[in-house]
Amino acid sequence: MALSESHAPPDAQHYLVCGTEDCEKNCQFYCNDCHQQMCEQCRDEHQKNKKTRNHEVVHYKQRKRRIPVEKCKSHPTKDIELICEECQIPICSKCTATKEHRGHVFTDLEIVFAEKVSQYQEEIDKIRNYFEPVSQEVKIEIAGDVTEIKKIMEDIRTAMKAEAEYLKRMVDTVTSDNIEQVNKIEQSLLQTLNSQNQEIDDYINYLNDLIQTYYGYLSPSKIENLTSSLKSKSLKIRRVPETSKPVPPVFTAGQHSKEDVAKLLGKITVPNTKAENRKIKPMETASTQLKPTGKQRKQDREKSDVKQTLSLSSSVTKVREYTVPGVCSVYHISLGKSGRLWVSDYIGNLVQTDLKGYQLQKIQTSGRDEGYHTVTHDEDLIYTDKVNKVINRITPDISITEFIKTGDWESLSIHSSHINGDILVGMIKDGKPSKVTRYNKTGSEIQNIQRDNKGQTLYGTPHYITENINGDVCVSDHYSGVVVVDKSGQHRFSYTGQGSWFRPYGICTDVLGHILVCDTYSDTVHLLDQDGQFLSLLLTEQQGLKYPYSVCVDDENNLWVGQYETNTVTVYKYLQ
Known part of the structure; x- marks a missing residue:
């Protein structure tokens, strides 16, 4: 059955017929002026016709899509066929002469529609040729992971049962040995008691014999019996034999808890390892300009989603607290994405810890009350050494290298850009106005920000520095307040607090x-x-806030706050 264009899905594989009356041949061409589909023969006749020979006839796949026919609301007899470039609204030809659109530029709506159709067709091709097949590959990989996980879990269950059976056998063996020991002790005790019982029986027999002898003395039948009793000097009865009471054994029950049994049987743990992202095959056919990386797409999507859903909460809620060993206070916090954080105090201690409070690294630095360390995209830590006038890098394998030399300048604060990886450094020098220097991620100097457009010095002591989502460089300065410049270095504004006294320290921005x-x-x-x-x-x-010195926002949009005279970091939820 042949399908007409209006009833077919956009890219369905179907048989198109020529639109010329009484012609049922296969459609191969399309007239963009008549909006008619044609076979090869009808196309030739169409181009020979004087009325239509100047029409634009193209291959069917290159056709201009027909826009819907819709009447103008202002001029009901006219069709909408133009778009006003200034007002960005569809209009009819009569609208172009009205006062509202006088002097405006108009474009044929079909041209605009054709451009959009071309763009959408490209996107459809990307979806069909790349995104859908890659998604199916991911589904196959997930299905394989499901099978693998089920096998692993079944193996774990089997191992657990085997461990339990082994423990049961060990319990039976130990119980059997204990019972055998009890039987031996019982046999030994009973033998002792039987021996004592036999000794008492013998003694009773002795007493009975003695009674009989004494009865014979009481009524002698013969003179010699009486003579025998008279010869006896004294009457003495043997003492009752001494016997001892048995000492039975005592059974001490084992003190076992459920946890003790669990230790014997082993336990299952989920490794504290960050799940590895699945590898997505790159889209090689798309141009670089139209092909953002997976990471960029994810970040853009996440930022867009967050902006649409997040807002300031009506109240601030404390979420949790972390105690950081090895520091006496929390003057600056650098958070990585690996579940680890770096914390520094005012005497140069710089400590890395995990979220359970275990100290992972500790180094001594020249840093004091500044934001002198930052974590890069690659999870490296970069920190300033103002004494030796260098910036050092610590890689995840715990190797420390000299990264940037700052010459005669002392580097106070530092921040690694989450936008492009640039490194922003707040610097001071005797006799010179303070400045912010921008380095690229390889350490090459690319920008210096020192004065506003009137030639006035921007910074006094740039102790803390960060970057906003629009590229603004935000500096917390003890003397100048919060100083913000755009990414080109132009001064945008300064903030000096809400009262007569304002002493800014840690600074950060959010999504x-x-x-x-x-x-x-x-x-x-x-x-x-x-x-x-x-x-x-x-x-x-x-x-409960007392001397707040450091702030930062994590990937879950929680606010981390560090304070003076305590090594506790407090985490708050302030967005909803």
């Missing part, structure tokens, strides 16, 4: 572009929007 900064003078965390407008005091002394 919504908020700026969060610690104020140690008022024991608060200030919340600003992306343009520097004050929104609220997010955390205050009433919530």
Whole structure:
């Protein structure tokens, strides 16, 4: 059965017939002016006809899709066939002469539709030729993982049962040995008691014989019997034999808990290992410009989803706390994606710990009350050494290397960009205005930010530094407040608090572009929007905050806060 174009799905494999009346041949061509599908013979006749020989006839797959016929609301007798470039609305030809569209530029709606159709067709081809097949490959891999997991779990169950059976046999063996020991002890005790019993029987027989002898003395039948009793000097009865009471054994029951039995039987644990992402085959046919990486697509999608769903919560909730060994206070926190964090105090201790509080690394640095360390995309730690005027790198295999030399400048604060991997460093030098220097991820200097467009110095002491989602460089400066410049280095705004005193320390930004900064003078965390407008005091002394020095936001949009005189990091939920 032949299908017409209007009833067929967009790319269905079906038989198209020529649209010319009484012609049922296979359609191969299409007239973009008449919007008619044609066979080869009808195309030739169409191009010979004087009325239609200038029409644009193309292969069917290159056709311009027909736009829906719709009447103009302002001019009901006219069809909508144009789009106003300034107003971005569809209009009819009569609308172009109206006052509302005077002087505007108009484009044929069919041309716009054709461009969009071409774009959508490209996307459909990508889906059909790459995304769908790759997704099916992932499904096959997942199915294989399901089978493998079921086999592994069945093996674990079998091993558990075998372990239990072995333990049962051991219990039976030990119980049998114990019972045999009890039988031997019982036999020995009974033998002793039987011997004592026999000794008493012998003694009773002795007493009976003695009674008979004495009765004979009481009524002598012969003179010699009387003579015998008279010769006896004294009457003496043997003492009752001494016997001892048996000492029975005592059974001490084993003190076993369920946990003890569990230790004997072994246990199942889930390794604390980050799950490895499945490898997705790259799309080789698409151009580089149209082919963002999987990581970029995921990040863009996640950021878009987060922006659409997250907002400031009506209240701030404490989620959990972590105690960091090896530091006396928490002046700066650097979070990685591996479930590990770096914490520094004001006497140069820099400690890496996991989220269970176990110390993994500890190094001594020249850092004090600055944000002098940061974690890169590759999970390397970069930290400043202002004494030796270098920036060091620590890789996950715990090797420390000299990464960047800063010349005569002392590097105070540092931040690794999550946008492009650039490294932002706040620096000071005697007799020179402070500055922020940008390095690329290989350590080459590419930008210096020092003055505003009026030539005024921007920074006093750039102790903490971070980057916002729009590329703004945000610096917490003890003397200048919060100083924000755009990615080109142009000064956007400065924030100096809500009162006469403002002492900023740790600073960070979140996925919504908020700026969060610690104020140690008022024991608060200030919340600003992306343009520097004050929104609220997010955390205050009433919530237990005392001398906040460091803040950062994790991948789950939780706020981590470190304070002076305690090695406890507190985590809060402030977005919903």
